[in-house]
Amino acid sequence: MCGIVGYLGKSRAAPILLEGLRKLEYRGYDSAGIATIESTGDLRVERSVGKLRDFEATLPLDELDGLVGIGHTRWATHGKPDKANAHPHIDSSQSVAVVHNGIIENHRDLRRELTNLGHNFRSQTDTEVIAQLIEHYLHNDVPLHDAVRTCLNRLEGTYAVAVLSRHAPKEIIVGRHASPLVIGVGNEETLVASDVPAMLQHTKNFIVMQDGEMARLTNNHIDLITLEGEPILREAEEHPWDADMAEKGGFTHFMQKEIYEQPRAIADTIGERTTTLSSRFTLDELSEIDGKLSGINRAIILACGTSWHAGLVGKYYLEEIAGIPTEVDYGSEHQYRKALVDNNCLIIPISQSGETFDTLAAMRAAARGGGPVVAICNVLGSTMAREADAVVFTRAGLEIGVAATKTFSSVLAVLYLVATHLGALRTSISSEECSTLISNINKAPTLLEQALKQESTLESLADKFHNVLDFLYIGRGINYPIALEGALKLKEISYIHAEGYPAGEMKHGPIALITDEMPVIALAPQDDVYEKMLSNIEEAKTRDGLVIAIGFEGDSVLEGQADHFVPMPNCPRLLTPIVLSIPVQILAYHIAVQRGCDVDQPRNLAKTVTVE
Numbered sequence: 001m002c003g004i005v006g007y008l009g010k011s012r013a014a015p016i017l018l019e020g021l022r023k024l025e026y027r028g029y030d031s032a033g034i035a036t037i038e039s040t041g042d043l044r045v046e047r048s049v050g051k052l053r054d055f056e057a058t059l060p061l062d063e064l065d066g067l068v069g070i071g072h073t074r075w076a077t078h079g080k081p082d083k084a085n086a087h088p089h090i091d092s093s094q095s096v097a098v099v100h101n102g103i104i105e106n107h108r109d110l111r112r113e114l115t116n117l118g119h120n121f122r123s124q125t126d127t128e129v130i131a132q133l134i135e136h137y138l139h140n141d142v143p144l145h146d147a148v149r150t151c152l153n154r155l156e157g158t159y160a161v162a163v164l165s166r167h168a169p170k171e172i173i174v175g176r177h178a179s180p181l182v183i184g185v186g187n188e189e190t191l192v193a194s195d196v197p198a199m200l201q202h203t204k205n206f207i208v209m210q211d212g213e214m215a216r217l218t219n220n221h222i223d224l225i226t227l228e229g230e231p232i233l234r235e236a237e238e239h240p241w242d243a244d245m246a247e248k249g250g251f252t253h254f255m256q257k258e259i260y261e262q263p264r265a266i267a268d269t270i271g272e273r274t275t276t277l278s279s280r281f282t283l284d285e286l287s288e289i290d291g292k293l294s295g296i297n298r299a300i301i302l303a304c305g306t307s308w309h310a311g312l313v314g315k316y317y318l319e320e321i322a323g324i325p326t327e328v329d330y331g332s333e334h335q336y337r338k339a340l341v342d343n344n345c346l347i348i349p350i351s352q353s354g355e356t357f358d359t360l361a362a363m364r365a366a367a368r369g370g371g372p373v374v375a376i377c378n379v380l381g382s383t384m385a386r387e388a389d390a391v392v393f394t395r396a397g398l399e400i401g402v403a404a405t406k407t408f409s410s411v412l413a414v415l416y417l418v419a420t421h422l423g424a425l426r427t428s429i430s431s432e433e434c435s436t437l438i439s440n441i442n443k444a445p446t447l448l449e450q451a452l453k454q455e456s457t458l459e460s461l462a463d464k465f466h467n468v469l470d471f472l473y474i475g476r477g478i479n480y481p482i483a484l485e486g487a488l489k490l491k492e493i494s495y496i497h498a499e500g501y502p503a504g505e506m507k508h509g510p511i512a513l514i515t516d517e518m519p520v521i522a523l524a525p526q527d528d529v530y531e532k533m534l535s536n537i538e539e540a541k542t543r544d545g546l547v548i549a550i551g552f553e554g555d556s557v558l559e560g561q562a563d564h565f566v567p568m569p570n571c572p573r574l575l576t577p578i579v580l581s582i583p584v585q586i587l588a589y590h591i592a593v594q595r596g597c598d599v600d601q602p603r604n605l606a607k608t609v610t611v612e
């Protein structure tokens with residue numbers, strides 16, 4: 001987590017660093033800071049605890065005239081979120097400044113060694129050892145990049161770092177190991193950041209750094225080398241995202257904007273992939289590994305959080321459409337168990353960011369079994385995308401709200417397409433079934449437009465229930481994962497306790513929780529388990545439960561049974577999880593807004609979890 005940014009060019013660095021940090025704040029917001037080399041040649045460091053707006057309020061921006069600088073927004077790991085632990089960190093002689101994303105595992109040993117050598121530590125962070133260690137190597141005629149390279153070779157753990165020094169006032173040295181870092185190549189200006197959006201105002205051309213690489217950046221030159229000092233040749237590539245994506249576009253919050261973008265996100269995700277429909281649907285991204293895919297006899301999906309919930313829906317798609325037995329595992333659990341994954345097992349890691357530490361670790365562990373790895377992610381050039389055998393990208397565009405919305409439904413659409421590809425490949429579906437599946441998914445954007453029309457109903461429910469202490473979400477079959485996802489959305493942005501449960505399991509324990517003070521959100525489209533859901537709702541009602549039912553429009557039975565009813569457009573069963581994502585997201589959004597919560601930046605969270 002944490003976001004880092006750097007700039008060298010013709011303009012004053014400080015405002016550009018602030019703008020970049022604004023785009024990276026989703027990565028952490030415990031504290032923020034910048035360091036610049038001023039026209040006097042001095043290294044100037046400014047930082048403060050709290051969100052970026054708190055930092056900006058204290059920053060004497062007009063005083064800062066340097067054309068070179070680095071910045072940081074923090075999600076605290078080592079050292080509590082206070083000013084002393086805010087980045088940039090500096091060495092004892094105050095000539096080197098460092099911003100860092102990751103965890104230095106041998107920081108205690110290095111701190112002890114450097115303290116014995118007379119270095120004076122001011123923070124509790126692991127990062128400060130980097131600044132002090134560079135100072136240690138930066139003596140006599142050693143150039144900054146050599147001192148940084150020697151330092152990086154001594155670090156264990158994960159890092160993306162940017163280093164600034166008054167000894168080399170026209171350069172920034174950067175390095176990457178297991179935390180993302182991208183170089184932006186502009187016109188007489190060079191940028192670097194944890195993620196592309198921080199640089200889109202200045203360039204669309206990027207070099208994605210890889211593990212074990214470092215670079216010496218000036219305003220018009222990039223020397224990319226290995227940690228052994230060997231040169232690397234890599235051209236910049238143009239990125240399809242543009243700067244407008246990082247704006248709210250008239251919405252109050254990014255989350256709200258992203259909820260409303262879902263018809264477009266799904267249309268882009270399925271768009272060109274399904275227009276060339278013939279009786280045998282093929283995903284071009286997978287055709288090169290079709291040989292390997294036809295030999296698999298099972299699949300394992302690996303993911304965390306919301307992506308894990310998407311994976312649970314994916315299990316239904318893969319089993320039902322492609323006939324492939326599928327297991328879904330948490331990234332954080334999979335890597336520490338003796339999972340039996342052989343070369344006949346298809347591995348599907350899912351990650352919006354493509355950088356989630358636990359999902360990457362699980363993917364690497366599973367890949368050792370020799371099976372094909374087909375990743376699903378939203379970020380081009382991400383670590384997951386680079387390491388997988390094949391990638392099917394969601395085309396949701398940049399997602400800034402910490403709570404995943406449009407990327408969740410887009411992943412569901414991709415899982416549906418992957419299952420259809422595999423079903424066609426393995427002939428577990430006929431060509432007619434394949435055509436029906438594809439023509440159905442093409443209806444999803446319109447269905448989502450209709451679902452969004454229920455915002456005012458959901459807003460008034462939020463008005464009624466935003467002060468309750470607990471919520472229960474229930475669903476069955478393919479919509480049980482949406483109950484989990486609805487509960488997670490509510491918890492993370494409104495801080496209300498919520499549980500998602502398979503409705504049929506209620507009577508094995510959780511039904512004891514039901515009172516008229518705990519609303520039950522029941523997901524009950526008219527599908528294969530509809531009658532069962534009606535019985536489960538009745539069980540809740542009999543115990544004075546207060547039921548908010550989400551089902552198909554015109555369903556008078558459900559409407560009559562529930563206390564409140566949210567109508568959704570009637571749709572094919574396999575599309576119901578995609579459609580029902582919308583009301584659970586909107587309800588969570590409005591409850592959080594009415595509780596006065598910071599919807600886009602919920603407490604304690606960061607969007608991209610690059611630490612274990």
Ligand code: F6R
Binds near residue numbers: 304402488608
């Ligand atoms: C919740 C949320 C998280 C992420 C999780 C994995 O709204 O966004 O639960 O889903 O941190 O992130 P990715 O998908 O980037 O691997």
